[in-house]
Amino acid sequence: MTTSPWWVDEDFWRKMAIWVTTLMALVLIGLTFDSVTQITAGSERVPAYSVINHRIYYRWDDSRNFQVPVIGDPAPLFGKSLTEIEAEALVSKGKITTQAKNCMNCHTLLGNGAYYAPDLTKAWLDPSWGAEVVREQLMIQFLMDPETNARGFGSTRKMPNLDITEEEARGVVAFLKWMSSIDTNGFPRNFTPIAQEGDR
Amino acid sequence: MNARTLDSSHLTGGQKLAIKYFTVAVILFTAQILFGLISGYQYLAPEFGYNVLDFNVTRMVHINALVLWLLYGFIGGIYWLVEEESGTELVGLRLANFAFWLLTLAVTVVVLVFLFIQTGPGDMSTLWLINEGREYIEAPRWADFGIVVCMLIFFWNIAATFMKGKWSGISGVLVLDLVALAGVYLAGMVYTPNISVDQYWWWWVIHLWVEATWEVLVACIMAWGLIKTLGARRKIVTTWLYIEVAMMFGSGILGLGHHYFWIGTPEYWLSIGGFFSALEPVPLVAMVVHAVYDSGVHKFKNSNHPALAWLIAHAFGNFFGAGVWGFMHTLPQINLYTHGTQWSASHGHLAFFGAYATINIAIFYMALQKWRGNVYMSAGLEGNGWKWKWALGLLNGGVVGMTIALLISGYDQAFIERALGGATWAAYFDAQNGVWFIQGLWWRQLFGFMTAAGLIILIWDLLTIGRNEKRSIQLVGDNTAAEVTS
Ligand code: HEM
Ligand code: HEM
Ligand SMILES: [Fe+2]
Numbered sequence: 228m229t230t231s232p233w234w235v236d237e238d239f240w241r242k243m244a245i246w247v248t249t250l251m252a253l254v255l256i257g258l259t260f261d262s263v264t265q266i267t268a269g270s271e272r273v274p275a276y277s278v279i280n281h282r283i284y285y286r287w288d289d290s291r292n293f294q295v296p297v298i299g300d301p302a303p304l305f306g307k308s309l310t311e312i313e314a315e316a317l318v319s320k321g322k323i324t325t326q327a328k329n330c331m332n333c334h335t336l337l338g339n340g341a342y343y344a345p346d347l348t349k350a351w352l353d354p355s356w357g358a359e360v361v362r363e364q365l366m367i368q369f370l371m372d373p374e375t376n377a378r379g380f381g382s383t384r385k386m387p388n389l390d391i392t393e394e395e396a397r398g399v400v401a402f403l404k405w406m407s408s409i410d411t412n413g414f415p416r417n418f419t420p421i422a423q424e425g426d427r
Numbered sequence: 428m429n430a431r432t433l434d435s436s437h438l439t440g441g442q443k444l445a446i447k448y449f450t451v452a453v454i455l456f457t458a459q460i461l462f463g464l465i466s467g468y469q470y471l472a473p474e475f476g477y478n479v480l481d482f483n484v485t486r487m488v489h490i491n492a493l494v495l496w497l498l499y500g501f502i503g504g505i506y507w508l509v510e511e512e513s514g515t516e517l518v519g520l521r522l523a524n525f526a527f528w529l530l531t532l533a534v535t536v537v538v539l540v541f542l543f544i545q546t547g548p549g550d551m552s553t554l555w556l557i558n559e560g561r562e563y564i565e566a567p568r569w570a571d572f573g574i575v576v577c578m579l580i581f582f583w584n585i586a587a588t589f590m591k592g593k594w595s596g597i598s599g600v601l602v603l604d605l606v607a608l609a610g611v612y613l614a615g616m617v618y619t620p621n622i623s624v625d626q627y628w629w630w631w632v633i634h635l636w637v638e639a640t641w642e643v644l645v646a647c648i649m650a651w652g653l654i655k656t657l658g659a660r661r662k663i664v665t666t667w668l669y670i671e672v673a674m675m676f677g678s679g680i681l682g683l684g685h686h687y688f689w690i691g692t693p694e695y696w697l698s699i700g701g702f703f704s705a706l707e708p709v710p711l712v713a714m715v716v717h718a719v720y721d722s723g724v725h726k727f728k729n730s731n732h733p734a735l736a737w738l739i740a741h742a743f744g745n746f747f748g749a750g751v752w753g754f755m756h757t758l759p760q761i762n763l764y765t766h767g768t769q770w771s772a773s774h775g776h777l778a779f780f781g782a783y784a785t786i787n788i789a790i791f792y793m794a795l796q797k798w799r800g801n802v803y804m805s806a807g808l809e810g811n812g813w814k815w816k817w818a819l820g821l822l823n824g825g826v827v828g829m830t831i832a833l834l835i836s837g838y839d840q841a842f843i844e845r846a847l848g849g850a851t852w853a854a855y856f857d858a859q860n861g862v863w864f865i866q867g868l869w870w871r872q873l874f875g876f877m878t879a880a881g882l883i884i885l886i887w888d889l890l891t892i893g894r895n896e897k898r899s900i901q902l903v904g905d906n907t908a909a910e911v912t913s
Contacts, residue, residue, distance in 0.1 A: 237662060240669035241596070247673045251680035258699070259627075266623040266691045273623050273691045319620035324549030326560030326618075332483035337626055337690045338767035340562055343470065343482050345855040346767060355852045374478070380856030384473040387481040395549040406622055412697065414689035415850030416763050 268315075272410040276314040279304045279401050283408045285352065285420045293413025304401055305363060314401070321402030324395040333386070336406070338414060344386065351400075351407040352420040355380075359421060363400060370396040431799045431894055438798060441506040441517040441588075446798065447527055448503030449791055451534075453886060455496035456784075458538075460879050462489040467872045471865075484545050487558075487565050488538065493779060494563055495534060500787030501644055502581055505601065507794055508651050509585055513592030519584050526580040533573040537566050554618060561625070563633055564615045571616050578609050596665035600672055601647040608640035623691035630686040637778070638707060638749070639679040645741070645786045646671050646714070652738050652789060656729045658904015659721045667717050674710035682707045688759045689766060697759045704757045708750030718742035728903050731796050731804040733815040733892070737789035740823060744781020752777050752830070764845045769867070770837035777830040780822075791889055796900065803898035814888035821881030828874030836867030 233239050269275040282299035301308065309317065325331070331340040336347045345353075355378065356362040369376045371393060373386035391399070435443050466485045469475050476485065510517055517523065540557055547553030554560070555568040566574065582605050589598045615632035619625050650668045653659040684700020718739055722729075729735045752774040756765040765771070792815075796804050808815075840858040848854025858864055 235666060237596070237666045237669065240666055240673065244600075244669045244672040244676070248676040248680070251676055255680050255683065258695075262627065262687070262692050262696075263624065265693050266621070266627065268621050272693065273621065276620070315620060320549060322620045322622065322625075323551065323554065323618070327549045327553035327558065328546045329483045329487060329558055329560045329565070331560060331562050332487045332565075333481075335767040336622060339626055339629075339686075339690070340767070341483070341486055342767065342769055342772060343486070345852040346850070349850075350852075353852045380853055381860050382473070382856050384859070385477065387478050387483075389546060391549070398549065402620075402622075409623060409691040411689045411691060412694060414763060414766060416845060417849050419849035419851055 274298060274405070274408045275311060276318045276401075276405055277309060277311045278408045279314055279318070279404045280308045283351065283404065285418065291413070293416065294418060295410055295413075296408045298408060304404055305397065314405075317398055317401040318405050320395065320398030321400065322398075324391065324399050325402065328389040328391065337409070337411065344384065346415065347403060347406070348409075348411065349407050349415065349418055349420070351404045352418070354419060354421045356421055362421070366400045366403070367393065367396045370399055431802055431896060433795075433798050434800055435798070437800050439510045439516070440520040441510045441523075442794070442797070444517075444520065444523055444527060445503040445507035445794060448499045448506065449794060451531055452496040452499035452503060452787065453791070453889070455492045455499065455534075457882065457886070459489055459492035459496060460875075460882050462486075462492065464872075464875050464879060465489075467868070467875050470868050471872060480542075481545075484541065488541055490563055491538075491541070491565060497641075497779075497783045497787060500783075500790065501641075501648075503794075504648050504787070504790040505581075505585060507790065508648075509588050509598075510592075512595060512598050512651065513589045515588060515592030517584060518587045518591055519580070522580055523584050526577040529573065530577040533570050533577075537570050540567070541565070551618070561615070561629055564629070568616070575609075575612070578612075582606070582609060595661075596668060597647050597650050600643065600668055604640055604643045604647070608636065608644065611635045611640065626690045627687070627692065630683060634683045634686055635680070637782075638682060639676060641783065642675050642679065642710075642745075642749075643672055645745075645783065646675070648786055648790065649714070649718070649738060649741065652734065652786075652793065653718070653721050655793060656731045656735045656738065656903075657721055657725045658730075658902070659725065660904075664721075667713075671710050671713060671717075674713060675707075678703050678706035678709065682757075685757050685759075685762065688762055701758050705754060707757075708746070708754050711746040711750035715742045715746050725904055729805065730900050730903050731793055732806060732808070732812065733804060733819070733888075734789045734792040734796070736815070736819055737785050737792065740819065741782065741785035741789060744777070744785050744823070746781075748774070748777030748779070748781030748830075752834075764841045765837065768837050768840045768844070769833045769864075770841060773830050773833035773837050776826060776833065780826040784822075788885065792892075795889060795892060799893040799896075801900040802893035802896045803900055804893065804896075805901045808892070809895055814884055815892065818881050818885035818888055821877055822885065823881075825874045825876075825878030825881055828877060829871045832867045832870035832874060834867075836864045836871070839864045839867065 266273045278298055280301055280303045282302035284297045284299050285294045286297045288295045333341050333344040334347050335342065338346060338348065356365055370391045372388065374388050377385045438446070462485045465476065466482060466489050469482045469485065544557050547557040557567055559565050559567055585605065586602050589602060611631050614628045617628065646668055650664045653664055654661055681699055682704035684696040685704040687696035687700055719742070722735065722739065756762050756770050756774065796802055839861055843861055844850060844854045844858035848857055
């Protein structure tokens with residue numbers, strides 16, 4: 228009779244498997260409570276939906292060593308300031324629309340999704356919209372008729388026509404504006420935002 | 428003619444059911460490859476299917492067919508082994524058959540709706556009836572419930588069968604793992620307007636499936652497969668399984684953090700995610716050691732050459748695809764630039780194929796062996812076994828080729844779009860229009876066709892292997908003893 232050393236002992240490893248798994252699962256659950264609190268809309272990292280009433284911009288943060296979103300002066304979306312509840316409804320309309328139209332299977336959002344079309348995380352702040360004043364209207368037009376309004380960027384890829392209504396398009400723009408205010412720990416790195424008056 | 432037919436009287440009830448699952452799996456695999464080829468082609472010729480069968484549709488079918496055929500393969504694989512492993516008959520065969528047809532009906536409807544209705548108006552009805560619009564788990568809400576019902580029936584059947592018969596180390600791990608696998612699926616079923624919270628839970632499904640619960644599930648199948656093909660000793664295999672579970676869950680659960688770097692979640696995930704996910708390759712190395720060592724101990728004498736070859740392909744594919752390709756972009760310093768580029772696609776292809784497609788194919792071969800009446804499948808098959816060898820070579824070569832091609836495009840993209848370009852839309856297209864990037868996509872397409880050729884030969888082989896074989900299975904190792912008791 229030989230007893231096997233611990234490192235090949237079945238019993239030892241069964242207990243190890245159980246304990247390690249339990250421990251890790253508990254740690255994950257604990258962290259999840261904390262993380263979900265920190266990313267609930269209205270927190271520091273993920274602003275309230277009414278942030279769409281304000282100008283959103285990017286500023287270099289020396290202590291964190293990357294750019295962070297800054298919430299600036301009032302700049303209501305479509306010229307109308309919304310209550311928290313109205314803002315949430317509008318953003319939610321946009322979020323559902325992005326799901327219903329399956330945006331994520333061409334685009335990435337917060338860097339996750341498909342790679343056929345550009346990332347939407349900072350779509351609101353993208354310099355290609357030209358000037359701040361025309362941006363909202365251009366975005367609505369583009370979403371409702373991406374075929375005619377395609378800018379191409381030297382590629383023949385074009386966004387398809389997804390039958391987006393004006394109401395849905397407004398929601399999507401609100402959703403995109405809100406998303407651009409999320410603190411993403413500096414992703415995408417060195418992003419060059421649209422030129423905005425009054426900042427810098 | 429004394430050709431061997433496919434004779435189901437060799438099979439137990441659960442095994443007959445498994446064959447049905449395998450059949451649908453192969454059909455979905457074919458659909459996956461077909462739609463992959465179309466999506467790949469749309470990169471090269473964007474007008475193809477424009478406004479009719481757009482990229483988001485073809486890609487959705489591509490990845491959903493993937494997830495589904497792997498799940499079908501796993502469920503089939505477990506129904507295949509449950510009766511032998513528990514030493515008793517499946518407790519609810521009729522119900523299990525019902526669940527199969529229900530699931531298959533649901534899947535058919537979902538795919539048809541994806542193809543022909545595609546998208547809907549921006550309200551909840553679309554999420555319930557047409558498309559949930561979240562990558563990999565696009566199935567609409569009604570189908571989610573159907574899937575959950577079928578999974579419950581499946582789970583109950585497996586657990587109750589083991590309870591009636593005998594438990595083993597493998598079956599204990601398997602059943603607990605299935606609880607977790609089904610549990611995390613629920614995390615993906617809620618709607619929230621908050622994209623950060625949305626993606627937080629979405630990753631619970633995706634990551635905790637492929638890097639935790641699925642890994643353990645295939646480790647169970649692998650353990651059983653090594654006992655079957657090589658006659659490896661159960662005690663050793665079971666001990667290995669426990670070690671792998673400890674290491675896999677020990678690293679993979681908190682490794683989830685590598686998806687929480689940039690979605691709004693707190694900064695502590697940069698260290699936790701980076702550290703634990705960097706450890707994830709360790710169990711995958713252990714698996715390679717395990718498989719190769721066991722095969723070596725048995726001098727590669729085994730009862731099923733194609734199956735063992737695919738099991739070894741699994742060990743290496745898992746190690747390279749998940750372990751090496753995953754490690755390459757898992758540290759936040761690197762992921763900051765590669766996140767959401769063709770790097771991710773490169774890794775996704777090699778990992779899914781290497782870790783999961785391979786082991787399913789191994790089980791298909793083991794099933795066919797028995798279905799043809801425990802036919803001989805060791806050395807010196809008809810035509811020197813050219814079909815399975817070519818299928819193995821073309822499929823693996825094709826996927827490795829695509830992986831490398833995408834990696835080159837991914838490097839180019841990360842460099843031009845992210846590092847130099849400032850990650851704007853213009854920078855994105857600068858990269859996409861680059862000569863090297865596009866070359867990579869052409870190579871991907873070429874290797875895609877190689878993969879497809881491999882699949883065709885694989886199906887041909889699965890349909891014909893052993894048909895003209897006169898010899899019977901060559902038992903090896905511990906399997907030669909009458910009944911193995913542990
Ligand atoms: C004929 C061969 C194939 C071709 C041409 C192909 C093509 C594609 C394309 C174009 C995409 C979309 C990527 C993007 O958004 O830019 C994709 C995604 C994907 N494919 Fe394939 N594919 C093939 C085979 C496979 C195989 C064999 C597997 C795994 C077993 C696989 C797994 C995946 C996965 C997991 C994704 C999502 C990747 C991600 O989002 O990072 N594909 N494929
Ligand atoms: C068999 C196991 C695995 C499979 C099937 C798998 C598959 C995938 C897929 C499909 C994606 C892309 C998800 C998307 O569409 O956004 C992904 C992302 C990722 N995987 Fe894995 N993976 C596996 C294991 C691993 C391991 C072991 C590591 C680390 C060592 C890893 C690291 C990563 C990272 C860092 C990302 C994020 C990529 C990004 O930022 O865009 N994976 N994985
Ligand atoms: Fe992961």
